Amino acid sequence: MSGTAYLIRGATLPDGETTDLLVREGRIAERGAGLSDRGAIPVDAAGLRALPGLVDLHTHLREPGFEQSETVLTGSRAAAAGGFTTVHAMANTFPVQDTAGVVEQVAALGAAAGYATVRPVGAVTVGLAGERLAEIGAMARSRAAVRVFSDDGKCVHDALLMRRALEYVATFDGVVAQHAQEPRLTEGAQMNEGALASTLGLAGWPAVAEEAIIARDVLLAEHVGARLHVCHLSTAGSVDVIRWAKARGIAVTAEATPHHLLLTEQLIAGDAALDPDAVGHRGYDSRLKVNPPLRRDEDVRALRAAVADGTIDIVATDHAPHPVESKECAWAEASFGMVGLESALSVVQAALVDPGHLDWGDVARVLSRTPAEIGRVPGYDAPFAPGSPAHLTLVDPTARRRFGRAQLRGRGVNSPYLGRELPGRIVATFHAGVATVLDGELQTLPTPTDHEVA
Numbered sequence: 001m002s003g004t005a006y007l008i009r010g011a012t013l014p015d016g017e018t019t020d021l022l023v024r025e026g027r028i029a030e031r032g033a034g035l036s037d038r039g040a041i042p043v044d045a046a047g048l049r050a051l052p053g054l055v056d057l058h059t060h061l062r063e064p065g066f067e068q069s070e071t072v073l074t075g076s077r078a079a080a081a082g083g084f085t086t087v088h089a090m091a092n093t094f095p096v097q098d099t100a101g102v103v104e105q106v107a108a109l110g111a112a113a114g115y116a117t118v119r120p121v122g123a124v125t126v127g128l129a130g131e132r133l134a135e136i137g138a139m140a141r142s143r144a145a146v147r148v149f150s151d152d153g154k155c156v157h158d159a160l161l162m163r164r165a166l167e168y169v170a171t172f173d174g175v176v177a178q179h180a181q182e183p184r185l186t187e188g189a190q191m192n193e194g195a196l197a198s199t200l201g202l203a204g205w206p207a208v209a210e211e212a213i214i215a216r217d218v219l220l221a222e223h224v225g226a227r228l229h230v231c232h233l234s235t236a237g238s239v240d241v242i243r244w245a246k247a248r249g250i251a252v253t254a255e256a257t258p259h260h261l262l263l264t265e266q267l268i269a270g271d272a273a274l275d276p277d278a279v280g281h282r283g284y285d286s287r288l289k290v291n292p293p294l295r296r297d298e299d300v301r302a303l304r305a306a307v308a309d310g311t312i313d314i315v316a317t318d319h320a321p322h323p324v325e326s327k328e329c330a331w332a333e334a335s336f337g338m339v340g341l342e343s344a345l346s347v348v349q350a351a352l353v354d355p356g357h358l359d360w361g362d363v364a365r366v367l368s369r370t371p372a373e374i375g376r377v378p379g380y381d382a383p384f385a386p387g388s389p390a391h392l393t394l395v396d397p398t399a400r401r402r403f404g405r406a407q408l409r410g411r412g413v414n415s416p417y418l419g420r421e422l423p424g425r426i427v428a429t430f431h432a433g434v435a436t437v438l439d440g441e442l443q444t445l446p447t448p449t450d451h452e453v454a
């Protein structure tokens with residue numbers, strides 16, 4: 001409850017400073033060494049890293065319409081378990097989030113659940129059909145105050161519609177988040193195009209299908225003077241295009257998913273050297289089927305380097321829960337997507353922190369501050385400063401755990417990490433001063449709640 005005060009003792013902030021933090025009435029009330037508890041519940045954070053609450057710019061919560069896969073409540077619980085305090089709910093629901101009414105409904109469900117701030121993403125086109133613009137202005141002016149628009153799952157492939165969308169969102173400082181996938185080049189595609197796809201007999205998904213759309217869209221964004229965000233970069237060539245665009249001064253930002261930073265297409269072939277219980281050992285494991293597809297080792301290396309040098313601005317999960325029957329079937333019939341909220345920070349630690357590409361300050365930037373900036377989410381610009389909303393997570397980076405079903409707190413179990421050992425553990429998460437995770441346990445919140453910080 002936001003009425004409960006917590007004294008977090010001896011936490012190490014992203015910059016290395018060790019301090020106490022008093023959390024009261026939804027905010028950081030005091031910060032400093034040796035604070036007195038004044039009746040607050042003590043939380044021993046010695047040896048733990050405090051991070052600002054994580055912000056996901058790319059989450060599929062599936063409600064309304066696909067509640068058998070996930071709901072706003074279950075997805076918010078998964079978010080809290082992963083250290084997230086804000087998620088952006090993608091628009092490919094049913095009905096689609098293409099009107100003020102639907103985005104307001106999703107935001108209200110998020111507020112009632114209380115585990116995280118749910119910011120709906122508005123569809124760019126009506127019904128994600130790619131034919132005419134959705135009610136972008138009405139969604140922006142709604143109580144949901146939508147700032148991110150995306151047809152994610154589908155590409156806005158019509159260049160004129162993309163231009164109009166960019167022009168429209170620029171009028172209220174919004175952003176279009178593009179799912180860069182040229183549809184004609186990817187018809188029937190099943191995995192990364194190349195020698196391995198030929199060997200496995202699966203239809204190839206060429207890198208150019210992603211890179212060509214990004215190249216077009218950065219030029220459109222430059223032409224109309226709008227902000228563009230590119231979802232889930234997966235190829236070295238995409239990194240080159242973004243780097244070129246930024247050097248030219250174009251207002252583009254880009255994301256990479258944890259899975260594209262850790263996993264390669266080689267896993268689809270199976271690997272007997274892996275733990276026999278781990279995903280991927282048997283080959284054609286549909287939990288590895290994702291859009292865009294897992295790529296080559298050299299792509300993974302390019303993506304890591306791009307996150308490290310800032311060419312890729314953020315890490316976003318693309319959390320995509322599916323019912324078991326949609327994934328436990330032949331590769332060609334399986335749905336694209338994997339869950340990611342609960343594992344994201346551990347995968348970022350494994351792919352970027354432990355190998356020395358990022359420090360914890362960088363992690364705070366790519367998983368909290370910058371995604372909040374891109375989405376224009378208030379309350380994340382000065383984490384840990386007295387007066388700021390108490391959105392934070394406490395992590396034990398020295399922990400190692402075998403990732404299992406017990407770690408999955410949403411409805412989806414389509415995780416590629418089941419059976420694998422991952423570093424790091426979320427010990428506590430506070431959303432607006434409410435402990436959503438404490439002592440490593442997801443908390444049960446009373447519902448409905450009204451503990452959003454205004």
Ligand SMILES: [Zn+2]
Nearest residue numbers: 152153179231
């Ligand atoms: Zn997508």
